[in-house]
Amino acid sequence: MDPLSIVVCVKQVPDSWAEKSLRKDDYRLDRDAADAVLNELDEYAVEEALRIKESRAGETTVTVLSMGPERTAETLRKALSMGADAAVHLVDPALEGTDAVGTSYALSQALGTLPYDLVILGSESTDARMSVLPAMLAERLGNAQLTFARKVTLDGTTVTTERLTPDGYATVRAELPAVISVVEKINEPRYPSFKGIMAAKKKPFTTLTLADVGADPAQLGLSGAGTQVLEAQPRAAKAAGEITADDGTGGTRLAAFLAAHSFA
């Protein structure tokens, strides 16, 4: 079987979100890593890559790629400890303030320096919540877009996915190379094992700058952004709701509430 190269794009996000939502890992080697974590859905992307690797006979390499500040290296190490083979970190002061269009440009340039047959992403990052990067990346790379996948099957060089649609799913198929994004239904990510954490320290870790990937800094950073934030304000806190214990009339009172708001 032919060798296969998979690149998984992962993002580091603030933990405040993951903290409350994920009562799992005590995997916290570094205090510094406590408030920045691997984007939850990207764990599913890494897991899917590892499963593809484990299920095929041919040689398969899984490389994790992330763009972000210095500390992003922690997130890449976590992906390595899950079982990825190599990590690539794109880091450059000129990247600060880059928007989604710019991120897709920088990542596509980085991918241009790597061999790949499959690029796998999470379908959404918990901080940006745009869900557009995978599609933009497919556009930039000129590769097939297989996004919002709840199932991925690779058969030789043909990849088939179940794409979520508003009323069910569509089976979507393409030849490699392809860009895939995954939703959480696809698998259950593994925890890094102690062995995995130790092994991660010895795995290839490459740091790249914008110059290394031939990216034009003018298209990046705040000045290169195609959107501009004019104002950001905390929203007026919502008045506390009326929470009542059911004393046997809860349903009736709820109906009255709905009627008072013209819903019944």
Next chain:
Amino acid sequence: MSHVLVLVDHRDGVVSKGTLELLTKARELGEAAAVFCGPGIDTAREALSEYGAATVYVASDPVVEAHPVGPTVAVLADLVAQHGPVAVLVVATAEGREVAGRLAVRLGSGVITDAVGLAADLVCDQQVFGGSTLVRSKVSRGTPVIAVRPNSWPAEPSPGTPTEVAVDVVPGAADMLATVVDRVRESGGDRPDLADATIVVSGGRGLGGPDGFTLIEGLADRLGAAVGASRAATDAGWYPHANQVGQTGRTVSPQLYLAIGISGAIQHRAGMQTSKLVVAVNKDREAPIFELADFGVVGDLFDVVPQLVAELDKRSG
């Protein structure tokens, strides 16, 4: 007057409410030009006229259906090149956002996803960080591409007689690399679509099994609501995955959201926290959903919901 392109979101020609809201806004910003891709224009024509599209561009080539996203982006990019519109507006569904993102890259524009307000100068309102922060932003490069959440403002009819223009679809090779081999419907029926619905009733693990959803559907039908579900409920196979509300499910922004037997995990809230009014029924007073609720009943849903339905029946006489 300048064109404002509105990509029509539809299912076999049944036009979504979000699209009608965009046509309403487009008329304020310039001249509304609807872009209809795929099959079903005969069904769609009436709604597009009713809501004041001055022009309807029709791309009915089956290639649009055969490949997700790419060919639609090609149609829009061609129309932008020909007509230089003020802006391109799409409904912020999962696919709508992808179209917006790819179009922005192709045009060299900036893109805003999930706008909940849009002013005459194209400044967008967005709610970020779980709705806690209001951001005003604008596209500063190229033709603005803006994806707007449904239910952001009301749709107002303004009947007219649009000019219909057939357009050729000329996708690039890269637009056709991914092919749809099959489409499977797992949900739907007569209830309103989640994205558009004015009212959404969602059920979670508290329902205890698929039968519990009969209760939810009964309530939803009383209210003319769409039915949603938490991940716990879809994972358990109690309700179709397509109805999952949340981070990895559908994002809804209805006037009224009822969470029944749902704890309100952050990933669930991500999909519903811009709802105008939130009602929760949960037996656990500590459930985080109550932090968000305008009205909450701490109690057993199997007592509260049947009583609610009975009372609604009584009220409607």
